[in-house]
Amino acid sequence: MELTEALAKLAELEKKLYAYQAADSALYLDGTTVAPRDTAEGRGVALGVLAGERHKLFSAPETGELLDFLWERRGELDQLRRRQVEELRRSYAQLTRIPAEEYMEYAMLTNEADDLWHRAKEKSDFELFRPVLEKLVAFNIKFAGYYDASKAPYDALLNEYERGVDMAYLDSFFATLRQRIVPLLHAVMAKEPPDDSFLRRRYPLEAQRRFSDYLMEVLELDRNHCAIGETEHPYTLEFNNKDVRITTNYNENDVGFSMYSVIHEGGHAKYELDICDEVQYTCLSGGVSMGVHESQSRFYENLIGRSLPFIRAIFPKMKEFFPEQLAGVTAEQFYRAVNKVQPSLVRTEADELTYCLHIMVRYEIEKQLIGGTLEVKDVPETWNRLYQEYLGVDVPDDKRGCLQDSHWSGGAFGYFPSYALGSAYGAQMLKNMEAETDVWGPVSRGDLSVVSGWLREKVHKFGGLLEPADVVKNACGQFDPTVFADYLEKKYSALYGL
Amino acid sequence: MELTEALAKLAELEKKLYAYQAADSALYLDGTTVAPRDTAEGRGVALGVLAGERHKLFSAPETGELLDFLWERRGELDQLRRRQVEELRRSYAQLTRIPAEEYMEYAMLTNEADDLWHRAKEKSDFELFRPVLEKLVAFNIKFAGYYDASKAPYDALLNEYERGVDMAYLDSFFATLRQRIVPLLHAVMAKEPPDDSFLRRRYPLEAQRRFSDYLMEVLELDRNHCAIGETEHPYTLEFNNKDVRITTNYNENDVGFSMYSVIHEGGHAKYELDICDEVQYTCLSGGVSMGVHESQSRFYENLIGRSLPFIRAIFPKMKEFFPEQLAGVTAEQFYRAVNKVQPSLVRTEADELTYCLHIMVRYEIEKQLIGGTLEVKDVPETWNRLYQEYLGVDVPDDKRGCLQDSHWSGGAFGYFPSYALGSAYGAQMLKNMEAETDVWGPVSRGDLSVVSGWLREKVHKFGGLLEPADVVKNACGQFDPTVFADYLEKKYSALYGL
Numbered sequence: 001m002e003l004t005e006a007l008a009k010l011a012e013l014e015k016k017l018y019a020y021q022a023a024d025s026a027l028y029l030d031g032t033t034v035a036p037r038d039t040a041e042g043r044g045v046a047l048g049v050l051a052g053e054r055h056k057l058f059s060a061p062e063t064g065e066l067l068d069f070l071w072e073r074r075g076e077l078d079q080l081r082r083r084q085v086e087e088l089r090r091s092y093a094q095l096t097r098i099p100a101e102e103y104m105e106y107a108m109l110t111n112e113a114d115d116l117w118h119r120a121k122e123k124s125d126f127e128l129f130r131p132v133l134e135k136l137v138a139f140n141i142k143f144a145g146y147y148d149a150s151k152a153p154y155d156a157l158l159n160e161y162e163r164g165v166d167m168a169y170l171d172s173f174f175a176t177l178r179q180r181i182v183p184l185l186h187a188v189m190a191k192e193p194p195d196d197s198f199l200r201r202r203y204p205l206e207a208q209r210r211f212s213d214y215l216m217e218v219l220e221l222d223r224n225h226c227a228i229g230e231t232e233h234p235y236t237l238e239f240n241n242k243d244v245r246i247t248t249n250y251n252e253n254d255v256g257f258s259m260y261s262v263i264h265e266g267g268h269a270k271y272e273l274d275i276c277d278e279v280q281y282t283c284l285s286g287g288v289s290m291g292v293h294e295s296q297s298r299f300y301e302n303l304i305g306r307s308l309p310f311i312r313a314i315f316p317k318m319k320e321f322f323p324e325q326l327a328g329v330t331a332e333q334f335y336r337a338v339n340k341v342q343p344s345l346v347r348t349e350a351d352e353l354t355y356c357l358h359i360m361v362r363y364e365i366e367k368q369l370i371g372g373t374l375e376v377k378d379v380p381e382t383w384n385r386l387y388q389e390y391l392g393v394d395v396p397d398d399k400r401g402c403l404q405d406s407h408w409s410g411g412a413f414g415y416f417p418s419y420a421l422g423s424a425y426g427a428q429m430l431k432n433m434e435a436e437t438d439v440w441g442p443v444s445r446g447d448l449s450v451v452s453g454w455l456r457e458k459v460h461k462f463g464g465l466l467e468p469a470d471v472v473k474n475a476c477g478q479f480d481p482t483v484f485a486d487y488l489e490k491k492y493s494a495l496y497g498l
Numbered sequence: 499m500e501l502t503e504a505l506a507k508l509a510e511l512e513k514k515l516y517a518y519q520a521a522d523s524a525l526y527l528d529g530t531t532v533a534p535r536d537t538a539e540g541r542g543v544a545l546g547v548l549a550g551e552r553h554k555l556f557s558a559p560e561t562g563e564l565l566d567f568l569w570e571r572r573g574e575l576d577q578l579r580r581r582q583v584e585e586l587r588r589s590y591a592q593l594t595r596i597p598a599e600e601y602m603e604y605a606m607l608t609n610e611a612d613d614l615w616h617r618a619k620e621k622s623d624f625e626l627f628r629p630v631l632e633k634l635v636a637f638n639i640k641f642a643g644y645y646d647a648s649k650a651p652y653d654a655l656l657n658e659y660e661r662g663v664d665m666a667y668l669d670s671f672f673a674t675l676r677q678r679i680v681p682l683l684h685a686v687m688a689k690e691p692p693d694d695s696f697l698r699r700r701y702p703l704e705a706q707r708r709f710s711d712y713l714m715e716v717l718e719l720d721r722n723h724c725a726i727g728e729t730e731h732p733y734t735l736e737f738n739n740k741d742v743r744i745t746t747n748y749n750e751n752d753v754g755f756s757m758y759s760v761i762h763e764g765g766h767a768k769y770e771l772d773i774c775d776e777v778q779y780t781c782l783s784g785g786v787s788m789g790v791h792e793s794q795s796r797f798y799e800n801l802i803g804r805s806l807p808f809i810r811a812i813f814p815k816m817k818e819f820f821p822e823q824l825a826g827v828t829a830e831q832f833y834r835a836v837n838k839v840q841p842s843l844v845r846t847e848a849d850e851l852t853y854c855l856h857i858m859v860r861y862e863i864e865k866q867l868i869g870g871t872l873e874v875k876d877v878p879e880t881w882n883r884l885y886q887e888y889l890g891v892d893v894p895d896d897k898r899g900c901l902q903d904s905h906w907s908g909g910a911f912g913y914f915p916s917y918a919l920g921s922a923y924g925a926q927m928l929k930n931m932e933a934e935t936d937v938w939g940p941v942s943r944g945d946l947s948v949v950s951g952w953l954r955e956k957v958h959k960f961g962g963l964l965e966p967a968d969v970v971k972n973a974c975g976q977f978d979p980t981v982f983a984d985y986l987e988k989k990y991s992a993l994y995g996l
Contacts, residue, residue: 019547022540023521030524034532038722039741042520045779046737049517053551224536239544243537281543 294422765798792920
C-alpha cells in the first residue's frame with residue numbers, strides 16, 4: 001500500500017464514522033426534542049442497525065491493518081494525521097477487544113435500560129431497575145478488563161472518560177475538596193439564608209424563551225450555527241463546528257432552572273463552535289475529554305453566570321423580560337438568591353458549594369460497585385447513608401435518590417468525577433485568566449469576548465489535537481485543586497459574611 | 499442456501515435499508531425544520547456518505563443473488579415476502595443498471611441543485627439555475643434508458659412515480675379534464691367573485707398554532723404518533739406507521755394557507771399511520787404510489803376540507819381561535835371564500851378548479867424537455883406562454899413562474915401528474931363512498947371517522963402489499979376521470995349559480 005492511498009482510505013474511514021455519528025445524533029436529537037411520545041421503537045430499530053454497521057466498519061481487520069500501516073509510517077505524517085491515527089488505534093484496540101456479540105448485547109441492554117430507568121424513576125421503584133443495573137455493572141467490569149487488564153476495573157473505566165485519572169488521583173482530589181468544603185458548608189449553614197422566593201414566582205414560558213434568546217446573544221452564540229431546543233434533561237449535541245444544538249427545559253415556577261441550563265449548555269456549545277476547521281469530520285473533532293468539556297460549561301454557568309458582575313450586567317434586561325416577577329428585586333439580591341447554599345437531594349439543582357459532595361457520593365458508590373465490594377441491591381441504602389453523611393439530608397425516595405441520574409442506565413460508570421474535575425479546572429483557568437487580563441471589567445459591561453477569546457486560544461480551538469492532559473496544562477498549568485477550594489472559600493465567605 | 503437462511507437475510511437487508519432511510523429522514527427533517535441556517539454543509543457530507551453506503555449495500559451482487567434465489571422459490575413464500583422480493587428485485591434491477599459513479603454524481607448534483615434553486619428562486623434568476631437544470635434533464639433522459647429502454651424516456655420516468663401510467667394515458671386524461679374545466683372556468687369567471695378579504699386579516703401565529711392542534715384533533719391524528727413542525731415548504735415524512743411528521747408554514751396574513759396545508763399533510767399522515775404493522779421496516783411500508791398518496795392528501799384537503807358540511811362543523815370553534823378576524827363572517831361566506839376561483843401564478847395556492855391547469859403546464863414542459871423537443875433555456879418562455887394559454891395569466895417573473903416548485907431541483911421529472919391523478923382518484927373514491935355509506939351526516943358533525951374508516955379499509959391499510967393499480971381499482975373501480983369533472987362541475991355550478 002502506498003502512503004497516499006492509505007491516507008485517502010483514512011479520510012474515507014473518518015467521513016464514514018462521521019456520517020454514522022451524524023445519523024445517530026439526528027435521531028437522538030429528534031427523539032429527545034420534537035418526536036411524538038410513542039415512537040421510540042422505530043428509532044431503536046434504526047439506531048441498533050446503524051450501531052451495528054458502524055461497529056462492523058470500524059472493527060474490520062482492514063481497518064486495523066490500515067491503522068497499523070499508518071502508525072509505522074507516523075514519522076512521515078503531519079500532527080493532524082498522526083493524532084488521528086493514534087486516537088483511532090486506541091479506539092480500534094478497545095473495540096476489537098470486545099467480542100462483537102457482547103458489544104451488540106450491550107448496545108441492546110443500554111437501550112432497554114434507558115426505558116426501564118425512565119419508568120423506574122417515574123414510579124420511584126428501584127426494584128424495576130435493579131436487574132438491568134446488575135447486568136450493566138457486570139458488563140462494565142468485564143469491559144474494563146478489555147480496556148486495560150493491567151488496571152483495577154474502575155481505574156480502567158475512569159481512564160476512558162478522563163485519560164490519566166485513576167482512583168488514587170481522585171481519592172486525593174476529593175479528600176482535598178471535602179476537607180475544605182465541609183467546614184465551609186457548616187459555617188455557611190449557621191448563617192441566615194438569603195431570600196430566594198422571587199425565583200419561584202410564575203415566569204411564563206414565552207418570556208423565558210425570549211430570555212433564552214437574549215442569553216444566547218450575551219454568550220455570543222451565533223444563531224446561524226447554534227439552535228436551541230426543548231427537552232426533558234438538557235444537553236448539548238454537536239454535528240460539527242458549524243452546527244451545534246443546545247437544549248433546555250422550562251419550569252414555569254423556577255426562572256433559574258432554564259437560565260442556568262442555557263448558560264451551562266452554552267458553555268459546551270462555545271467549546272464546540274470554536275474548534276478549528278482542520279479536525280472536522282475526524283475523530284479529533286469535539287471536545288477533548290469530559291472533564292475539560294464540563295470545565296467549560298461550568299465555567300460559564302458558575303464562574304461567570306453566577307458572578308455579581310455578570311448578574312449586574314444582565315439584570316436590567318432581565319427585568320424587561322420579567323417586570324412583575326422581579327419588581328423590587330436588586331441585582332445583588334438576585335446574585336445572593338442564585339448562590340444560596342442549600343444541601344439538597346438532586347445534583348442538577350445543587351448550588352456550587354455542595355455540588356461536589358453530590359459527585360463524591362456517586363464516586364464512592366461506583367468505586368465499590370465496580371470494585372466488587374458493593375452489591376447493586378444495596379445501592380439505595382448506601383446512597384441514602386452517604387447523602388446523610390456528606391450532605392446531611394434524608395433521601396425520601398429513590399426517584400430523588402439513586403434513580404435521579406441517567407448516567408448508569410446509559411452505561412456510564414466513571415463519568416461523574418468529570419463534573420468535579422471540570423469545576424476545579426475552571427477555577428484554575430479563571431485564576432490564570434485574571435492574572436493575564438482584565439476579566440471583570442468587560443464582564444460587568446455584559447461583554448464576554450475577553451473570556452471567550454482566552455478560552456478559545458487556551459482550550460477550545462485544539463479539539464482533540466492535543467492530549468487531554470496537555471489541554472489542562474495549557475490552560476491551568478500544574479493542576480492544583482486547592483485553587484478551586486480557595487475560590488469557593490472566598491466567594492462564600494463574602495456572600496455569607498464569614 | 500436454505501430458504502430459512504435466505505429469509506433471514508432478506509429481513510436483515512430490509513432492516514438495514516429501513517435504518518438508512520430513517521437516518522436520511524431524521525437529517526432531512528432536522529435540516530428543514532429546526533437546524534440553524536448555515537449548517538447544510540455538514541449535513542450534506544453525512545447524507546452523501548449514507549447514500550453511498552446504502553447504494554453499496556443494495557447494489558451488491560450478493561443482494562441480487564439473494565433476491566433471485568427467493569424469486570425462484572416464490573411459490574413457497576407468503577404474499578408479504580413475495581411482494582417484498584418482487585419490489586426489491588425491481589429496485590435492484592433499476593439501481594444496478596445505473597453505474598455507481600453516475601449514481602453518486604447524480605446524488606451530488608441534486609444536492610447542489612437544491613441550493614442553486616433556492617438562490618435562483620430568491621433572486622428570480624433562471625440563468626443561475628439553468629446549467630444545473632440542463633444536467634438534471636440530461637441525467638434523467640439517461641436514467642430513463644436504464645429504467646426501461648423499451649419505453650420513450652418520459653414514459654419510463656412516469657412509470658417510476660405511477661406504475662402503468664404513460665403519455666398516451668395522460669394525454670387522454672388531461673384532454674378530458676381540459677375539455678370540461680376550461681368552459682367551466684370561463685363561466686365561473688363571468689360571475690361576481692365572492693368576498694375573501696377576511697382571509698387576509700392579521701391572524702397571529704400563536705392562535706394559528708393552536709388552530710392546527712385543533713385541526714389535527716378533528717382529523718383524528720394521534721399526537722403520540724404524529725407531530726407537527728414548521729418549515730418553508732410543507733411536507734409529510736414517515737419513519738414508520740407509529741411515527742409520522744407533518745409540517746406547515748404559517749402566514750400571518752393568510753389563515754387559509756396553513757389551514758389547508760395541515761389538512762393536506764394530515765391526509766398524507768393518516769394514510770401512513772393506517773398502514774398495517776406487517777409491512778413495517780420493509781420496502782412495502784409507506785404509501786403505494788405518489789398518485790395514491792396525493793389522492794389521500796387532496797381528499798382531506800378539498801373533498802372534505804373545502805366542503806360546506808366540514809366548514810360548518812368546524813366554524814364555531816374556528817371563531818373561538820379568531821374572534822375578531824372572523825367577526826360577522828358566516829360559515830357559508832367562509833366556504834365561498836376558500837373556494838374562490840382565481841386563475842393565478844402559483845400552483846400551491848391554486849383553487850381546486852384551476853389546479854389541474856397548473857399541472858398540465860408542467861406536464862407539457864416535462865414531456866418536451868425529456869422528449870428532446872424543448873431546450874432548457876427556452877423553459878421560461880414556454881412556461882409563460884402556457885400560463886397565458888391555459889390560465890390566462892401573465893407571469894411577471896420566474897420566481898412565480900418556472901422557478902416556483904422544488905421538484906426539478908430534486909430530480910423529479912414525471913411527478914407532477916400524480917397530483918392531478920390523485921385529485922381524480924379522490925373524486926371517484928368519494929362517489930363510491932357516498933354510494934356505500936352516509937358520508938356527510940357525520941362530517942357535518944365534525945366526525946371524520948366514517949370517511950377515515952372507509953379509506954383505511956380500501957386504501958391505507960395495504961401499504962405496498964398490493965400493486966398501485968389494484969389499490970386504485972379497489973377504491974375507485976374502473977378509473978374514470980369524468981367523475982372528477984362531474985364533481986367540479988356540480989360543485990362550482992352551485993357555488994357560482996351557473
